[in-house]
Amino acid sequence: MSKIFVDACLGKETPYTPVWMMRQAGRYLPEYKQVRAKAGDFLSLCHNPKLAAKVTLQPVDRLDVDAAILFSDILVIPNEMGMELTFVKNEGPKFSKPIKTKEDLASLGSGLEVAKKLSYVYDTIKILKKELNPSKALIGFSGAPWTLATYMIEGQGSKTYNICKKMLYKDSKFLHEILAKVTCVVKYYLEEQIKAGADVVQIFDSWAGALEKDAYFDFSWKYIAQICTYIKQKYPHIPIIVFPKAIGTYLDDIYGDFDVFGVDWSTPMELAKQKLGNKYVLQGNMEPCRLYCKQETSQSIEKITNIMQGSRHIFNLGHGILPDVPVENAKHFVDECKRISRK
Amino acid sequence: MSKIFVDACLGKETPYTPVWMMRQAGRYLPEYKQVRAKAGDFLSLCHNPKLAAKVTLQPVDRLDVDAAILFSDILVIPNEMGMELTFVKNEGPKFSKPIKTKEDLASLGSGLEVAKKLSYVYDTIKILKKELNPSKALIGFSGAPWTLATYMIEGQGSKTYNICKKMLYKDSKFLHEILAKVTCVVKYYLEEQIKAGADVVQIFDSWAGALEKDAYFDFSWKYIAQICTYIKQKYPHIPIIVFPKAIGTYLDDIYGDFDVFGVDWSTPMELAKQKLGNKYVLQGNMEPCRLYCKQETSQSIEKITNIMQGSRHIFNLGHGILPDVPVENAKHFVDECKRISRK
Numbered sequence: 071m072s073k074i075f076v077d078a079c080l081g082k083e084t085p086y087t088p089v090w091m092m093r094q095a096g097r098y099l100p101e102y103k104q105v106r107a108k109a110g111d112f113l114s115l116c117h118n119p120k121l122a123a124k125v126t127l128q129p130v131d132r133l134d135v136d137a138a139i140l141f142s143d144i145l146v147i148p149n150e151m152g153m154e155l156t157f158v159k160n161e162g163p164k165f166s167k168p169i170k171t172k173e174d175l176a177s178l179g180s181g182l183e184v185a186k187k188l189s190y191v192y193d194t195i196k197i198l199k200k201e202l203n204p205s206k207a208l209i210g211f212s213g214a215p216w217t218l219a220t221y222m223i224e225g226q227g228s229k230t231y232n233i234c235k236k237m238l239y240k241d242s243k244f245l246h247e248i249l250a251k252v253t254c255v256v257k258y259y260l261e262e263q264i265k266a267g268a269d270v271v272q273i274f275d276s277w278a279g280a281l282e283k284d285a286y287f288d289f290s291w292k293y294i295a296q297i298c299t300y301i302k303q304k305y306p307h308i309p310i311i312v313f314p315k316a317i318g319t320y321l322d323d324i325y326g327d328f329d330v331f332g333v334d335w336s337t338p339m340e341l342a343k344q345k346l347g348n349k350y351v352l353q354g355n356m357e358p359c360r361l362y363c364k365q366e367t368s369q370s371i372e373k374i375t376n377i378m379q380g381s382r383h384i385f386n387l388g389h390g391i392l393p394d395v396p397v398e399n400a401k402h403f404v405d406e407c408k409r410i411s412r413k
Numbered sequence: 414m415s416k417i418f419v420d421a422c423l424g425k426e427t428p429y430t431p432v433w434m435m436r437q438a439g440r441y442l443p444e445y446k447q448v449r450a451k452a453g454d455f456l457s458l459c460h461n462p463k464l465a466a467k468v469t470l471q472p473v474d475r476l477d478v479d480a481a482i483l484f485s486d487i488l489v490i491p492n493e494m495g496m497e498l499t500f501v502k503n504e505g506p507k508f509s510k511p512i513k514t515k516e517d518l519a520s521l522g523s524g525l526e527v528a529k530k531l532s533y534v535y536d537t538i539k540i541l542k543k544e545l546n547p548s549k550a551l552i553g554f555s556g557a558p559w560t561l562a563t564y565m566i567e568g569q570g571s572k573t574y575n576i577c578k579k580m581l582y583k584d585s586k587f588l589h590e591i592l593a594k595v596t597c598v599v600k601y602y603l604e605e606q607i608k609a610g611a612d613v614v615q616i617f618d619s620w621a622g623a624l625e626k627d628a629y630f631d632f633s634w635k636y637i638a639q640i641c642t643y644i645k646q647k648y649p650h651i652p653i654i655v656f657p658k659a660i661g662t663y664l665d666d667i668y669g670d671f672d673v674f675g676v677d678w679s680t681p682m683e684l685a686k687q688k689l690g691n692k693y694v695l696q697g698n699m700e701p702c703r704l705y706c707k708q709e710t711s712q713s714i715e716k717i718t719n720i721m722q723g724s725r726h727i728f729n730l731g732h733g734i735l736p737d738v739p740v741e742n743a744k745h746f747v748d749e750c751k752r753i754s755r756k
Contacts, residue, residue, distance in 0.1 A: 210529075232735055235702035239709045279659075280732075282700045283681045316622075318662035319680050337662055338626045357625045359578035366582045390576055 279316025335388025487556030622659025678731025
């Protein structure tokens with residue numbers, strides 16, 4: 071059965087512009103909170119294929135989005151490389167022992183060996199392949215090496231990334247070693263997700279905007295491009311989506327073997343279309359807070375649809391859905407994307 | 414006596430490109446930490462003209478920057494409008510009673526009455542006019558109405574600005590009322606700073622990047638432009654610097670009666686030059702973490718100097734200096750800007 075989402079990723083004609091939302095399996099859904107409470111902490115939910123599959127399917131059932139995205143967290147990679155990870159309430163993820171020395175890096179697992187440890191993710195995908203309506207696509211994903219490395223080096227989220235940047239400016243070789251090691255795991259991780267049944271994969275570079283332009287291409291994009299090349303050579307039929315957040319001023323230099331470029335809301339869609347619309351399908355980019363108001367949601371969808379006239383497009387938010395959005399407003403977004411783009 | 418910094422702001426020829434640093438009166442300086450400890454909390458230092466003047470002068474004495482920037486905080490405005498403000502260690506500023514209703518807004522002071530209450534700021538400027546070397550410029554400043562309003566509505570810093578944005582989408586009229594009230598205070602506040610002796614004024618829109626493009630011009634830039642018009646009509650000889658952070662993808666639509674556009678580090682200098690270099694002097698934009706490494710600092714200054722060849726320029730960082738930068742590296746930055754641009 072043909073999947074409209076996969077068709078759209080590959081630039082084929084579709085009856086309407088397909089739609090999904092970043093963080094669509096999340097706290098704005100009461101049924102998610104129920105499962106989450108049952109699972110215990112956040113990481114336990116990621117480790118439990120049955121429950122992870124369940125929450126992955128919830129937004130498909132509730133909102134009729136065109137794609138499910140695997141429920142997991144980007145930090146399972148460093149965690150399985152051997153870094154102890156906790157999620158502290160209201161503070162976010164923390165690694166107890168951030169990478170400081172070559173010995174720290176050497177002590178971490180690498181490549182396929184780590185990718186194999188992430189079997190609970192592939193088990194989740196296998197369950198989903200049976201349970202997901204075959205008209206819907208299943209998106210697998212990974213964090214980009216740079217974004218993963220920021221957590222591995224800072225030990226947690228950061229406003230200034232000053233530990234990473236001190237390393238970048240004072241010992242760029244070591245930072246490249248860390249990034250190369252993570253890149254190798256990401257390649258195998260995405261490959262295993264595809265083998266387990268992912269129809270599409272997305273690479274999230276959430277902290278792309280932490281780097282100035284030249285540094286971005288040297289320390290982040292280069293590795294994303296390597297991963298895309300690896301996957302495309304082995305799995306040319308699997309669409310790849312990249313989502314480097316907040317680098318709207320760097321679009322002129324984007325290159326690589328992927329299919330869909332995810333546009334965040336700080337990058338005007340006109341600009342993304344002008345710079346990348348003839349090379350890639352564009353995904354995005356409604357400002358997520360517009361979901362608080364149905365009228366604003368509809369207006370924004372109309373506007374994006376008009377801009378993307380004649381270009382290849384997938385609807386999404388320009389960042390993750392927030393926990394206090396009413397479910398009916400999320401449903402309104404999905405319905406309106408389909409209605410308006412079908413016209 | 415002619416001030417090279419003021420000349421540069423007005424687009425006149427100067428023997429070298431003048432330089433200062435955002436947050437140059439700050440924790441990276443041991444002498445600042447001494448005064449800060451003596452003053453007690455952060456707000457007490459802002460309220461004490463003698464000590465505020467002292468820390469304002471420290472980076473001029475230590476680094477020989479071309480301009481001093483008044484030591485204060487952008488949040489003194491809402492504070493003097495009547496909002497109780499505290500600075501919680503490691504958590505930043507907090508307002509005990511954020512604006513939620515029309516009554517909350519009506520209860521706050523307005524216009525010239527509030528501006529007059531900020532007399533400790535003007536007293537600081539008066540001390541500085543006597544003590545600052547006349548070859549150096551004194552920069553006064555204010556937060557932009559939007560940035561101030563985010564704190565007044567959220568009650569503190571925010572990652573998502575979801576309270577402000579809920580208001581923006583559901584009751585934009587009320588948000589405009591808040592912004593108009595703040596704008597009126599900012600106009601008089603900057604005017605009083607000029608009357609007290611500020612040579613230049615800068616408007617910081619630190620949270621500019623929280624708004625998507627259309628919303629930015631409607632809810633933030635419009636008010637900044639109003640302030641610029643007001644000041645320029647009365648004080649045409651006083652240069653105005655604007656610094657809207659992280660809106661590099663919106664530069665095509667920037668307009669208004671100001672002199673210098675501050676470029677943050679996420680906006681490539683080439684792009685800023687291309688879009689705005691023929692209309693405004695550009696200030697910026699070295700990535701602040703480069704200060705950790707002298708070699709990277711020099712390289713970056715060379716690069717920016719080359720890019721800005723033939724355009725009007727003032728050196729600065731692309732964001733504030735961080736507390737853990739060695740003082741000698743900051744000195745290296747200032748010296749190198751002068752040396753390299755003099756060639």
